[in-house]
Amino acid sequence: MGASAPIPFASRRPPRDDDRTMRHAHRRIPVNAMSTRIAVIGAGVMGADHARILASEVAGAVLQVVCDQDAERAEAVAEATGAVHAATDAAATVIREDVDAVLIASPDKTHAALTIAAIERGKPVLCEKPLAPTSAEAWPVIEAEVRAGRRLVQVGFMRRFDPPYRDMRAAVEAGALGRPMLMHNVHRNVETPFAWFTADMAITNSAPHEFDIARFVLGSEFRAMSAFKPQRDGERIPPVFMVLETEAGQLVNVEINNNAAYGYDVRGELVFEKGSVLLNAAAPTRTYADFKSYEPYAPDWRDRFAEAYRRQAMAWLRSIETGRPSDIAANAWDGFCATFVAEAGVAALAGGGRVPITYPAKPALYGPA
Ligand code: ISE
Numbered sequence: 001m002g003a004s005a006p007i008p009f010a011s012r013r014p015p016r017d018d019d020r021t022m023r024h025a026h027r028r029i030p031v032n033a034m035s036t037r038i039a040v041i042g043a044g045v046m047g048a049d050h051a052r053i054l055a056s057e058v059a060g061a062v063l064q065v066v067c068d069q070d071a072e073r074a075e076a077v078a079e080a081t082g083a084v085h086a087a088t089d090a091a092a093t094v095i096r097e098d099v100d101a102v103l104i105a106s107p108d109k110t111h112a113a114l115t116i117a118a119i120e121r122g123k124p125v126l127c128e129k130p131l132a133p134t135s136a137e138a139w140p141v142i143e144a145e146v147r148a149g150r151r152l153v154q155v156g157f158m159r160r161f162d163p164p165y166r167d168m169r170a171a172v173e174a175g176a177l178g179r180p181m182l183m184h185n186v187h188r189n190v191e192t193p194f195a196w197f198t199a200d201m202a203i204t205n206s207a208p209h210e211f212d213i214a215r216f217v218l219g220s221e222f223r224a225m226s227a228f229k230p231q232r233d234g235e236r237i238p239p240v241f242m243v244l245e246t247e248a249g250q251l252v253n254v255e256i257n258n259n260a261a262y263g264y265d266v267r268g269e270l271v272f273e274k275g276s277v278l279l280n281a282a283a284p285t286r287t288y289a290d291f292k293s294y295e296p297y298a299p300d301w302r303d304r305f306a307e308a309y310r311r312q313a314m315a316w317l318r319s320i321e322t323g324r325p326s327d328i329a330a331n332a333w334d335g336f337c338a339t340f341v342a343e344a345g346v347a348a349l350a351g352g353g354r355v356p357i358t359y360p361a362k363p364a365l366y367g368p369a
Helices: 017-023 045-057 071-081 090-094 108-120 135-148 163-174 199-206 208-218 306-322 332-352
Strands: 036-041 061-067 085-087 101-104 125-127 153-155 180-188 222-228 240-246 251-257 265-272 275-278 287-289 292-294
Touching: 036 045, 036 090, 036 306, 045 061, 045 071, 045 101, 045 306, 061 071, 061 090, 071 085, 090 108, 101 108, 101 306, 108 125, 108 135, 125 306, 135 332, 153 306, 153 332, 163 208, 163 265, 163 275, 180 208, 199 208, 199 240, 199 251, 199 332, 208 222, 208 240, 208 251, 208 332, 222 332, 240 332
Parallel strands: 036 061, 036 101, 061 085, 101 125, 125 153, 180 251
Antiparallel strands: 180 265, 222 240, 240 251, 265 275, 287 292
16 A cells, blocks of 8 residues: 555645644744744755744744645645645745745746745745746846835845854954955765766856855955866766856855765865954764764755754744845845856856856845945
């Protein structure tokens, strides 16, 4: 006998109050606090983790709907997180009357259209990176926000909320170490999720985190990009190595190694004129045994950046309650820039040599040019 069939959505009776209380019984946050009813679109690895965070760690969040085109997956995550409803139609979920805000963690190619649908209904959005797979697909999101006349979009570059990166940015703002000159970034995954993951995808899928955090920490824009890759045996892609130049004369290098094998390992160091700040993401434990000692590595980003995801979600809820966008979170312009820079990286890797980066004019909605 296969897995029990999901409850047909048409026959799902609306939850009674006691159901809601019951299904939220495990929550540490009283449902009757000032609440924002949130739909999570996409119940895969990221969507399920976002749903868990919203349901159990963020005051003011009510997980109203978990939506996924796979009905069983939607139902399973809704059940596991105590969501009020499960659904399968993303576009219909965005416009539901009982949804105040939307977190988009569906496949990348759906991000822009769902974000625009939310903007057009005045609903705040937290869109997982990337805002869109290409800058041409991301630009209509910028246009939609400009038409709306207010910033409703937060993009999921959660490292901005990671305490060590916040310390790096604070060191830049303090100025005590002089000018930041170089930023070294290492981003290693255990292995590519599938054998046909390409070097270009390393740049467009993983590297945008480095592009965004460097912009955030340095407060500088990029003006050129160079990209290289070494030889690797076998069918798995080799690392990609990029060197970016900023308009402030700084250099940022990025190693993306999606097949590092040993663990999920993100490193960074910001080098100033009078010192440096190293990302010292200490492992939770060190084990001493068998005449050796060792520290564990996380298998993927969810554990390493758990605090950052939590803080990101909290900042999003605060921005919704206050109506003031977070001054830390990435906005739609930042999301556009990350994709735009990734496209320069793909062009550079294709043999474009040093590729200039010239952004389009930044709309006033996103601050001074
Ligand atoms: C993934 O989408 C992420 O956001 C992770 O932070 C990153 O390490 C991984 O390479 C991406 O695929």
